[in-house]
Amino acid sequence: MERIATTLPVATERPAEARPAIRAVLSRLNDRILFALAAVALLVSLALPYWEMTLLAPQYPGGLKVAIYLGPRGLAGDVAEVNGLNHYIGMMKLEEAATFERAIAPFGIVALAAVAALAAAVRRRWTALLSVLVVLFPLIFLADLAYWLWYFGHHLDPTAALSSAIKPFTPPVLGTGRVGQFSVIARFGPGLYLAFAAALASALAIARRWQPSQRRVEVG
Amino acid sequence: MSEQLRPKPPYDRSRRVSRRRFLGVLGAAASLPAASALLGSCNALQRKETPKLGASAEEIIKQRQLTPEDVTAALMTYMPSGKYDEYLMFSSTGHGGQVLVHGLPSMRLLKVIAVFTPEPWQGYGYGGSPNRVLEGGSFRGRPLTWADTHHPALSETNGEYDGQFLFINDKANGRVAVIDLRDFETKQIVKNPLLVNEHGGCFVTPNTEYVLEADQYPVPLGGEYAPLNQYKEKYRGVLTFWKFDRQQGRIVPEESFAIETPPYWHDLADAGKGPSEGWAFWNSINTELAVPGILEGRPAMEMATTQRDMDYLHVVNWRKAEQVVAAGKYEEVQGFKLIRIETAVEEGLLYLIPEPKSPHGVDVTPRGDYIVVAGKLDPHVTVYSFEKIQQAIAAGQFDHDEYGIPILPFEQCLEAQVELGLGPLHTQFDDQGYAYTSLFLDSAVARWALGKPYREDGWKLVEKLPVHYNIGHLAAVEGDTAKPAGTFLVAHNKWSVDRFSLLGPLLPQNAQLIDIGPDRPMRLLYDSPIGIGEPHYAQIIKAERIKAWDVYPEVGWNPETQSVDPNAVLKVGEERIERRGKTVEIWGVLLRSQIRPDVVEVEEGDEVIWHLTNIERAKDATHGFALGGYNINLSLEPGETQTLRFVADMPGTFPFYCTEFCSALHLEMMGYFLVKPKR
Numbered sequence: 001m002e003r004i005a006t007t008l009p010v011a012t013e014r015p016a017e018a019r020p021a022i023r024a025v026l027s028r029l030n031d032r033i034l035f036a037l038a039a040v041a042l043l044v045s046l047a048l049p050y051w052e053m054t055l056l057a058p059q060y061p062g063g064l065k066v067a068i069y070l071g072p073r074g075l076a077g078d079v080a081e082v083n084g085l086n087h088y089i090g091m092m093k094l095e096e097a098a099t100f101e102r103a104i105a106p107f108g109i110v111a112l113a114a115v116a117a118l119a120a121a122v123r124r125r126w127t128a129l130l131s132v133l134v135v136l137f138p139l140i141f142l143a144d145l146a147y148w149l150w151y152f153g154h155h156l157d158p159t160a161a162l163s164s165a166i167k168p169f170t171p172p173v174l175g176t177g178r179v180g181q182f183s184v185i186a187r188f189g190p191g192l193y194l195a196f197a198a199a200l201a202s203a204l205a206i207a208r209r210w211q212p213s214q215r216r217v218e219v220g
Numbered sequence: 221m222s223e224q225l226r227p228k229p230p231y232d233r234s235r236r237v238s239r240r241r242f243l244g245v246l247g248a249a250a251s252l253p254a255a256s257a258l259l260g261s262c263n264a265l266q267r268k269e270t271p272k273l274g275a276s277a278e279e280i281i282k283q284r285q286l287t288p289e290d291v292t293a294a295l296m297t298y299m300p301s302g303k304y305d306e307y308l309m310f311s312s313t314g315h316g317g318q319v320l321v322h323g324l325p326s327m328r329l330l331k332v333i334a335v336f337t338p339e340p341w342q343g344y345g346y347g348g349s350p351n352r353v354l355e356g357g358s359f360r361g362r363p364l365t366w367a368d369t370h371h372p373a374l375s376e377t378n379g380e381y382d383g384q385f386l387f388i389n390d391k392a393n394g395r396v397a398v399i400d401l402r403d404f405e406t407k408q409i410v411k412n413p414l415l416v417n418e419h420g421g422c423f424v425t426p427n428t429e430y431v432l433e434a435d436q437y438p439v440p441l442g443g444e445y446a447p448l449n450q451y452k453e454k455y456r457g458v459l460t461f462w463k464f465d466r467q468q469g470r471i472v473p474e475e476s477f478a479i480e481t482p483p484y485w486h487d488l489a490d491a492g493k494g495p496s497e498g499w500a501f502w503n504s505i506n507t508e509l510a511v512p513g514i515l516e517g518r519p520a521m522e523m524a525t526t527q528r529d530m531d532y533l534h535v536v537n538w539r540k541a542e543q544v545v546a547a548g549k550y551e552e553v554q555g556f557k558l559i560r561i562e563t564a565v566e567e568g569l570l571y572l573i574p575e576p577k578s579p580h581g582v583d584v585t586p587r588g589d590y591i592v593v594a595g596k597l598d599p600h601v602t603v604y605s606f607e608k609i610q611q612a613i614a615a616g617q618f619d620h621d622e623y624g625i626p627i628l629p630f631e632q633c634l635e636a637q638v639e640l641g642l643g644p645l646h647t648q649f650d651d652q653g654y655a656y657t658s659l660f661l662d663s664a665v666a667r668w669a670l671g672k673p674y675r676e677d678g679w680k681l682v683e684k685l686p687v688h689y690n691i692g693h694l695a696a697v698e699g700d701t702a703k704p705a706g707t708f709l710v711a712h713n714k715w716s717v718d719r720f721s722l723l724g725p726l727l728p729q730n731a732q733l734i735d736i737g738p739d740r741p742m743r744l745l746y747d748s749p750i751g752i753g754e755p756h757y758a759q760i761i762k763a764e765r766i767k768a769w770d771v772y773p774e775v776g777w778n779p780e781t782q783s784v785d786p787n788a789v790l791k792v793g794e795e796r797i798e799r800r801g802k803t804v805e806i807w808g809v810l811l812r813s814q815i816r817p818d819v820v821e822v823e824e825g826d827e828v829i830w831h832l833t834n835i836e837r838a839k840d841a842t843h844g845f846a847l848g849g850y851n852i853n854l855s856l857e858p859g860e861t862q863t864l865r866f867v868a869d870m871p872g873t874f875p876f877y878c879t880e881f882c883s884a885l886h887l888e889m890m891g892y893f894l895v896k897p898k899r
Contacts, residue, residue: 088883161888
């Protein structure tokens, strides 16, 4: 993810003589294979967590874990225990977050995989253009996650037992935060990394398809 | 040495220092300078910021006036916070009526398992299903609230502990209890309908087909009245084989049976294994058939029962007895299958072998080839060879007792007699071919060598270690199984005299940990006061064999049936109250920090059926349910469901609340039970 975000824009700012080098690299890539890999990565990501949260506190030596899957597993881990603890500060139940997004997510990911597969199968620019959605998808996920984390931390039930002790807060999307006696460690899950990989592969494939000469890629 | 001492990361329980390595290090610590050097080097590797533990350790040793032996013992037994003991010891509490679980080598008391006596912390006997367990042990319909627990027996597979169940007997009332080691709770108490008082239990057969139990003080069958002048005719001994159903986790009285014997007192027992599998052995006392009657001019029993030089070791072929029962050659007495003496003789189920009078323990050696009888009044252990017993049976040269039971010739069955000291009571074994026998009068543990095939230098006393004081039972790690582990032994001493601070005239008992590692003399390591009963027998199991639950497997778990209860509420919000005529039924939930519903209003005289489910899944999130005035207190562990049934016969206002400090808002976890008076 970092590579795509930094190297591509930087490359455009480089002197003109650098461009043929990028073209040379791009020209060695097979856009079909890249799109196909993106489709596969998205499908595999359904079985893996996209985001994971670990809560550490003295009385939970092993920590509590919650994982978000966009596939059929949905919310996994110590959800009931986290909900039970959250009720003291008046936080909503985890199941109540992003219900719409979570309901459509499995279909959405399958659809994105289909888009990438289409771009692999039909070597046209319009199919590649559709795959921009694959590139944007992980960013949309993170934006939505950030919104819900903010929403949860700012819609605490004022009648909760510890409501007076807790100010509105936003749990971290990535990194460490603190709520009461809990350290909250948020991590991206392998599913999200696969989605980023799919985004990177799609971005490269789109760029490749926009190259004027569609030479055959030599198979080594 | 520094390699061996590299410390573990603080929370890593997966790695274990191997015992040999550990002991190797300790061996080097046998002298004071070496011990302090050891601590110093240990420290150097552990934490750089702590200065010179070597010097501070020496200071502590000096201040506390510790000997090198003390320091070694401390190093062998100290269990740092968060570390687990390697072994678990299950011991009886005598007339405390419960079972204790200690960790070894730390000797920390980990748990008291409520068995025969109500125990409020575990919610045992204060409403809920444990009441039914206790009621199952009623004596002719009368509830009993105490027992004299003597001999715990862990369930076995192929002669080794399997860590699944624990059985314990009640000498005072002739009962046996079953404890499930998945949740460490008592599941069943059975009353032996044929006898009143017992001692020769619990001992299990090598695959826990049967749990052995026998009378101590004979009564007429079923405990009916008969005058003592009919002792020989009416009073009887009973050797009981309780059938155990492992799947159900219950004793099945209908499939159990007993063998009638003359009214000899039966003392301890053991089941054969290996070549002797299918056989069982009981010691006996009072083959004189004496009865008490001091006021009538008869001698006291302590004299009357010790007039003959020999009593009888009972040798029982239970495999054959099983077939005899299957063939229908039994009588139903008090609803229990009983093989009569004549049948037992005819079918060759029961033989007697003379043994030095009034012995105590009978213990089968690990391979099942010898039977060791501890003399009590005789300074020897008498060792019988199972092979020789079989030859004697085959030879058929019997005397008979006055009831017609064949008596095998003593010399033909004898393998060895080893003189150990005064008052030998019980014997355990290690993995080096040594046996350990408690010497009550000598207040010592004797280590002695078994003969071939265990050791070449066999059948002789090796050493004695003084213990404090009046040792009764002893237990070595898995020391009565087919594969003893050696390592440690615990002496259960009846008297502690001067070992602990004075706490009034009832002194705690003293369980002493002893190192029985190979190639070195026995060493006394640690005293553990037992202030909650009188341990008799104990068994020590490798902790890894026990697969206990951390929380109940599913929400709504009924520990009585070990399955989900149909009356469990599985979700918060599904609580409800239903009234049907004079019955009020409540389906409730406990979670941090609510008891739902929190108001229950009934009318005086209503029958209340209250199902309570602890819906928690977090380890240790136990809730209590206390209803003051109605003598109700439950312990609901995570996932557990229990049902209370009682009549609201006392009008008034009764707060109910959670008795376990479960959360910061635990105090607020309450509700009201309102009983409206009758108009």
